[in-house]
Amino acid sequence: MIYIDPPLWPAHNTHFSHLVSDTSLEELHAFADAAGISRRAFDQDHYDVPAHRHADLVAGGATAVDGAALVRVLIASGLRIPARERAASLVHPLRQRWEALLPGAPELGVELLNRWGEPHRRYHDRRHLLQVLEALHRLDCEDRPVLLAAWFHDAVYDGVPGADEEASAALAEQLLPATGAGSSDVAETARLVRLTVGHDPDPGDGRGALLCDADLAVLGREPGGYDRYAADIRLEYRHIDDASFRSGRSAVLAALLGRERLFHTRRGEEMWGSRARSNLRRELTALSRSGPLRIQPASPDGEAGIPGA
Incomplete structure (x- = not known):
């Protein structure tokens, strides 16, 4: 079933409701498509819909509930995205990680976080950056060039495999020297970023293996x-x-x-x-499978212009 809460959330000179499914994202997208709601209104596990659409969405089959009930429905469905997987909530913890890695260079940290927060990104965003850093931690990596490469590896992201990695490596070569990073660290950081094109480090390249494995840990x-x-x-x-x-x-x-x-x-x-x-x-x-391509989350039980990982 589809559920909608009251339009209580202020933004853009109106108030917004949340539209969710208790079954699947496929059901939610199908309802939204039929109602003429743009996919741009989708935010990972719900649609944000303006107040003037509330009544007609209820008339079209959405069940009206209060906000607390809607949250319970979303949690029970297994579709809710935790806060730590929402890019906007990660600025502070990522800033702390950057300051521990490269003290005295807060401006560069802010620039990188702004790049990772660009609105066109849906996977290669701050969530991915944090996931890579956490994967490196699980691999017991404390090597500074590897950690710097994690911060830079998708700092430029236009959806052009190969060109994005090259531009990201060049960005590291351009910006890191001003932080006092040594030339060897700068060169190694850029080399590691370029490895993420194919995730295929040479045998014996321990740093490359760490970064590539962390990038593919997803x-x-x-x-x-x-x-x-x-x-x-x-x-x-x-x-x-x-x-x-x-x-x-x-x-x-x-x-x-x-x-x-x-x-x-x-x-x-x-x-x-x-x-x-x-x-x-x-x-x-x-x-x-044939039909429209929509990949939905599994139940809780359970690159030439085309993306790699």
Whole structure:
């Protein structure tokens, strides 16, 4: 069922309601499409709809509930996105991490956080930055060039694989020297950023293995988290038609599955390898189905213009 709460949330000279499903994002998108609600109004687990639409959405089948009941419905559905996975809520904890990594360079930290917060990003945003940094922590990485490379690796993101990584590496080469970072750290940071084009470091490249594994750790998330990642990737490439996206994305996933080692560190393979392969196979199956391409989160039980990871 579809639920809507009262229009109590002020913004843009009106008030907004939240529109949610207790079943799936597929059901929610279908209802919104039929009601003529733009996909731009979708915010990860709900639609924001202006006050003047409340009555006609109820007439169209949405069940009116109060705000507390709507939150309970969303939590029970398993579709709710936790606050830590909302990019806007991560500025303060990320700023603290930056200041611990490179004290005395707060302006650069602010610039990078602004870049990671650009509105066109749906997956490669501050959530992804935090996830990579947390994955490096789980890999026991305290190496400064690797951590700096994590901050810079998608600092430029226009959805152009290869060009984005090159521009991000060049940005590190341009901005890091002014912070007092040594030339060797700057060069190594840029080299590591460039490795994220193919996530294929040479044997013995320990730093490269750490960064590439952390960048791909999302593949080993629990099924619901992986499906949110896949849906966000589709939204970042919403300018590409379904057929082209299916073809390109399927090729990327098949190439990842064809690797002898998906993760280059033993710990990364142990933590994420088995679940990552299961997720990749499941997404490939979803991509092989006909019909509109909408990837919805799993139940709680349970790149040439086309995105890689």
